[in-house]
Structure formats: C-alpha cells, structure tokens
Amino acid sequence: MTTLLMSRSCGRGMHFTARKAKQRSIGMRPMSIDSQPPSAKQNLTWPKYLEIRRQKRRWETAVTIPCTLLGLAGGVTYFGSLETDATKLIMGIDPMFFYGGCTVACMGLGYLIGPVVGSACWRLTHRRTMGLIEEKDREFHKRIVKNRVDPTAQSATNPVPDYHGEKVGSLHQYRQWLRDQAKFRRKAQFNEQ
Numbered sequence: 001m002t003t004l005l006m007s008r009s010c011g012r013g014m015h016f017t018a019r020k021a022k023q024r025s026i027g028m029r030p031m032s033i034d035s036q037p038p039s040a041k042q043n044l045t046w047p048k049y050l051e052i053r054r055q056k057r058r059w060e061t062a063v064t065i066p067c068t069l070l071g072l073a074g075g076v077t078y079f080g081s082l083e084t085d086a087t088k089l090i091m092g093i094d095p096m097f098f099y100g101g102c103t104v105a106c107m108g109l110g111y112l113i114g115p116v117v118g119s120a121c122w123r124l125t126h127r128r129t130m131g132l133i134e135e136k137d138r139e140f141h142k143r144i145v146k147n148r149v150d151p152t153a154q155s156a157t158n159p160v161p162d163y164h165g166e167k168v169g170s171l172h173q174y175r176q177w178l179r180d181q182a183k184f185r186r187k188a189q190f191n192e193q
Contacts, residue, residue, distance in 0.1 A: 042132060047171055049136040052126070054169030059122040064114030071110020075103035140165075149181050153188035160184065 044052075079099040090098040123130065144165040154160045161180040168174045 044129070044132040044136050046136075049133070049140070050168065050170050050174065052129075052133060053140075056119065056122050057166075057169065060115040060118035063118030063121060064111060067110040067114035067117060068107055069110070071113075072103065072107040074110075075106030078106075079103050147178060147181055149184045149188070153184075158184065158187045 079102050082099065084095040084099065086095065088095065093101075126133065148163060148165070149160060151160045151163060161184055162168075162177060165174075165177055168177050
C-alpha cells in the first residue's frame with residue numbers, strides 16, 4: 001500500500017489529503033525519487049563512442065567541401081560583378097588583386113564555417129544520445145589531457161603528435177596515439193640528456 005497526495009480546490013485555497021492506494025497486479029510500482037529515465041541508464045561503450053566520433057568528423061568534412069565551394073562561388077559572384085577602375089587603387093592595391101584576395105577570403109570563410117555547420121547538422125540527427133555522447137566526450141578529454149605530452153619539448157625534428165587526439169577514431173588508433181605520445185616523451189628526454 002502506498003500513500004498518494006490528492007489536492008482539491010475549495011473557495012479559500014488548496015487542501016491536500018492523504019489517501020491510501022493499493023498496488024495492482026497490472027505492473028504499477030511505487031516510483032522512487034532517485035529513479036532515472038531509461039536513456040540515462042544506458043551506457044555507451046568506448047568502441048561505439050569512437051565510431052560515433054569518427055562519423056561526426058566525417059560529417060564535418062563532408063559539409064566543409066560544399067561550404068568552401070559556396071564561399072568561392074559567392075565571392076566570385078559578388079566581386080566579379082563589381083565595376084573596377086584600374087586607375088583607382090583600393091588601399092594601395094590594384095583592384096583586380098584586391099577583389100581576387102577578397103574572393104579567396106570568402107572561400108576561406110566557407111572553409112571555416114563548414115565544420116560548424118556539419119557539427120550542428122550531426123547534432124540534430126543525434127539528439128537522443130547527446131547526453132551520453134557529451135559524457136563520454138568529457139571522459140575522453142580527461143584521458144587525452146592526462147596522457148598527452150608537454151608541447152614545450154617539441155623541436156623541428158620532434159614535433160608533437162596529434163596534441164588534441166582529433167584523429168582518434170577507434171581503440172586501435174587510441175592505442176597508437178598513446179604509443180606516439182610515449183615515443184615523443186622518450187625522444188624529448190633523451191635529446192635533453
């Protein structure tokens with residue numbers, strides 16, 4: 001038997017009464033306060049998380065290419081339609097070179113916006129599991145920070161290997177990343193001594 005709180009309204013305010021309710025055999029169970037929704041009880045494995053991470057990176061790359069081309073097309077369309085006077089310099093630069101540079105800048109802007117748009121599209125398609133993915137992202141980032149090398153020890157002959165772990169997309173690649181970090185650490189220590 002459980003106790004239910006019932007509220008009823010009367011002319012002067014709300015009144016709460018306690019009423020005993022029987023649990024029926026149709027599967028009614030008392031809810032506990034610390035119970036979590038079913039999605040929170042699920043667990044995301046490392047191989048599945050790294051596969052999802054690789055897919056997200058592919059989405060970002062796939063959207064970057066059209067955004068770059070759209071930026072180039074927009075720059076060509078806009079700056080190509082402007083009338084130019086070769087005798088008037090723009091900031092001390094020939095107008096054709098200036099407009100060409102602005103067109104390349106539009107293409108670069110498309111290249112920079114592409115991963116942001118790709119990530120937003122990916123997030124829209126994976127809304128249900130975003131809580132689990134973000135939790136694993138935090139845990140993965142902690143592992144990367146704990147295991148990465150000190151970048152102050154890098155040199156021209158010994159650059160830092162994938163400092164942020166961006167290219168890790170599977171357990172095999174993560175283990176390889178750990179080996180590369182250890183190799184960098186050994187090279188840095190032996191070069192100093």
